[in-house]
Amino acid sequence: xxxxxxxxxxxxxxxxxxxxxxxxxxAVEADQAAVTAYRRIHPxxxxxxxxxxxxxxxxxxxxxxxxxxGPPCQPFxxxxxxxxxxxxRDGFPALLESIDAVRxxxxxxxxxxxxxSGKRLEYLSSVILELRSxxxxxxxxxxxxxxxxxxxxxxxxxxxxxKDRQFGFPAATHGPTANRxxxxxxxxxxxxxxxxxxxxxxxxxxxxxxxxxASPFSGLLFNxxxxxxxxxxxxxxxxxSAGGNKTHFIDRLDEVPKYHRHLIEGGEPRRGKLIGAERxxxxxxxxxxxLPQTAFKGPPSTRYRLIGNAVPPKLAQAxxxxxxxxxxxxxxxxxxxQEEHQxxxx
Numbered sequence: 001x002x003x004x005x006x007x008x009x010x011x012x013x014x015x016x017x018x019x020x021x022x023x024x025x026x027a028v029e030a031d032q033a034a035v036t037a038y039r040r041i042h043p044x045x046x047x048x049x050x051x052x053x054x055x056x057x058x059x060x061x062x063x064x065x066x067x068x069x070g071p072p073c074q075p076f077x078x079x080x081x082x083x084x085x086x087x088x089r090d091g092f093p094a095l096l097e098s099i100d101a102v103r104x105x106x107x108x109x110x111x112x113x114x115x116x117s118g119k120r121l122e123y124l125s126s127v128i129l130e131l132r133s134x135x136x137x138x139x140x141x142x143x144x145x146x147x148x149x150x151x152x153x154x155x156x157x158x159x160x161x162x163k164d165r166q167f168g169f170p171a172a173t174h175g176p177t178a179n180r181x182x183x184x185x186x187x188x189x190x191x192x193x194x195x196x197x198x199x200x201x202x203x204x205x206x207x208x209x210x211x212x213x214a215s216p217f218s219g220l221l222f223n224x225x226x227x228x229x230x231x232x233x234x235x236x237x238x239x240x241s242a243g244g245n246k247t248h249f250i251d252r253l254d255e256v257p258k259y260h261r262h263l264i265e266g267g268e269p270r271r272g273k274l275i276g277a278e279r280x281x282x283x284x285x286x287x288x289x290x291l292p293q294t295a296f297k298g299p300p301s302t303r304y305r306l307i308g309n310a311v312p313p314k315l316a317q318a319x320x321x322x323x324x325x326x327x328x329x330x331x332x333x334x335x336x337x338q339e340e341h342q343x344x345x346x
């Protein structure tokens with residue numbers, strides 16, 4: 001089935017759809033650094049290095065089985081200014097115009113989980129209503145990448161619009177509700193930085209007023225938004241703003257649990273640097289995102305941004321694979337595998 005990816009970024013969503021079985025042969029992306037990375041990951045695809053132009057996309061009408069899109073998420077991120085539809089970067093109007101131009105059989109949209117909460121939920125509802133007015137059956141859900149075998153907690157909103165019958169999201173394969181535990185980030189932590197990947201030497205500094213939580217890997221024990229990684233658990237979300245003290249770090253000497261215990265027992269906050277702390281490199285962050293490490297070049301800030309903005313391909317593959325099974329009739333309306341003796345429920 002033919003898929004087109006709008007606001008494609010570095011190509012995480014495309015990579016997952018391709019692995020799921022879709023033929024992603026066209027992408028549109030205006031960020032030139034993202035275009036360069038996309039072409040490294042998807043050498044077989046045509047890329048339009050420009051803003052999404054619905055009029056230009058009209059030539060694809062009637063030829064697209066799946067229109068995938070990841071409109072800029074900054075307007076709806078809880079970490080941003082939260083301007084929503086008032087943000088000039090809001091890509092949903094252009095996306096809806098593109099859907100009118102292409103008239104795809106199905107639509108898959110991903111965005112930040114923040115779009116499905118608080119005041120932003122009203123905007124999400126308006127987008128869903130717009131899709132329904134175009135004849136689509138629409139469902140949405142926030143999924144955690146760790147629930148699908150990614151070694152990182154990363155919550156993303158997926159909106160799926162189909163024509164035939166309602167899509168059922170895949171069940172988690174890992175975590176508390178599944179038969180397999182979450183995958184720890186420990187194998188990634190064993191990977192040493194490449195010689196060209198050692199630019200982030202920002203020291204990890206003890207916070208003057210540490211904020212304690214039950215886990216030594218939560219709270220705020222050190223300056224910045226970078227967190228220590230617990231080897232036995234998935235990593236925290238890799239941020240697009242990573243770099244400097246916003247980058248998560250590896251506690252090579254296992255000092256974080258000791259320091260946490262010291263504070264719990266009433267000890268005074270320490271000063272200076274945490275010895276043995278090592279910031280994650282862009283390559284290590286790409287590995288946690290299930291992205292190819294060699295696809296990202298240029299300044300570290302650019303690589304962190306592209307990697308942090310991407311959809312983990314493994315998560316996209318889980319959703320895309322389920323959607324392909326839905327479209328080919330291999331799933332029933334509840335999202336379960338179709339059996340010969342079990343009729344499809346309408």
